[in-house]
Amino acid sequence: MQYDVVVIGGSYAGMAAALQLVRARKAVLVIDAGQRRNRFASHSHGFLTQDGVDPGEIARTARAQLQAYPHLVWKDGKAVAVTGARDDFTVMTDDGLSHHARRVLFATGVIDQLxxxxxxxxxxxxxxxxxxxxxxxxxxxxxxxxxxxxxxxxxxxxxxxxxxxxxxxxxxxxxxxxxxxxxxxxxxxxxxxxxxxxxxxxxxxxxxxxxxxxxxxxxxATRCVPSSPLAEELGCAMEETPMGIQVRTDEEKQTTIPGVFACGDAARVPHSVSLAVGDGAWAGIQLHRSLLWPDA
CATH class of the missing domain: 3.50.50.60 (FAD/NAD(P)-binding domain)
Known part of the structure; x- marks a missing residue:
């Protein structure tokens, strides 16, 4: 199957991006390894309407709402390789399967170096x-x-x-x-x-x-690095920030590789659930626009 977008990372930013896309009736595959950065915390604060809620519960509710859309396919697993170019990407997962898409979004989050x-x-x-x-x-x-x-x-x-x-x-x-x-x-x-x-x-x-x-x-103040090396291995430029390394993106959340986008903690500072959701929503909108007007 050819997807419009493969989202690598199904936490808050990735799901927020996917939501914009499936509501535009685009075919989206979310690949999620199940390692949320805030999985150690019992409560999430500062996120409007969800203040004090278990961050795992926020993620579960978001996933359930997202999977109600027929254009969404969710895959529990790990992306291990990304190849190709705009309109013809292949994402390989750890079960040996290949998934094809016009666009790729890295929403992999980061690892805290303690x-x-x-x-x-x-x-x-x-x-x-x-x-x-x-x-x-x-x-x-x-x-x-x-x-x-x-x-x-x-x-x-x-x-x-x-x-x-x-x-x-x-x-x-x-x-x-x-x-x-x-x-x-x-x-x-x-x-x-x-x-x-x-x-x-x-x-x-x-x-x-x-x-x-x-x-x-x-x-x-931990030093952060993307939790997956795939963006860098594909050739996306990385950049140093006061908080560590992140994927470089422009105002539309596109990386230095045409057709490849990044959002959330792996592509912005500072970090929080609410900021990740906002960044993901913006990335989803920009991905949709890039599918409509690829040369804009």
Whole structure:
């Protein structure tokens, strides 16, 4: 079967894009490996009408609504190769099948590269976060620890003061200069240059010097990379951002390869469910336009 669009990635951005396309009665295949970035979180916040809802439930509801459209085919599996050119792409999946389409959309999301600190991965998405707009309010203005990973952590610590009393733990990852230290002090951020040994309890940091620091929650600025190498392997240009590597797109969400689009966390910063949905919806509209007017 020849699809109009194959969407690689069936999380929020991919489904939002697919919805625009099936409502335009385009034949769409969504290939989803089932690894949502926020699968570790129990609640999603900041998404209008869905504030505080389990992000898994949001995804399940969206999928059910999407699959009510007859022009949608959903495939649970992993895309392993993409070849071809505009109007004649082939997407291979891990079951050995080939799927043909006029356009390809990468909505693969990203992987968070976490600081190598004992106890951190187990608490990621539960008491350790990256987005204050998603998780800051629930900390009820309590003590917040920020684990530094680079220069962006200084900005993150300053920002988080609107959600609690912040301590920036440099952990040998960043050395704020005098000007940065003055800005942090002015903002009310406490600076701790000690080294973190591990994280215990809900959000307790055990320092190398024996101190135990208790926090209501912890934030860290992870470095993100696309969760799939397929866009880069196809030849799409990548770009460096303050948050990591992403697929380069233009204002219409088209990559540097004609007929190939990208959206969501893999193709924009900053990241959140609501921003991913908006980005996906825009990509779906632009994909539809490209099918109608390929030379526009």
């Amino acid at each position: 600081p190598e600190i004992a106890g951190l991965p187990e608490r990621w998405g539960r008491t350790i976060f990256h987005c204050p707009y998603c998780h800051g309010y629930e900390l009820d203005m309590g003590r917040i620890g920020v684990i530094a990973t680079g220069a962006m952590s200084i900005h993150q610590a300053e920002l988080l003061m609107d959600w609690g009393k912040v301590t920036l733990l440099t952990n040998s990852a960043v050395e704020p200069d005098l000007d940065a230290r003055r800005k942090l002090e002015t903002r009310g951020v406490t600076l701790d240059d000690g080294r973190i040994d591990r994280i215990e309890g809900e959000a307790d940091m055990l320092m190398a010097d024996g101190r135990r620091l208790n926090f209501a929650g912890i934030f860290t």
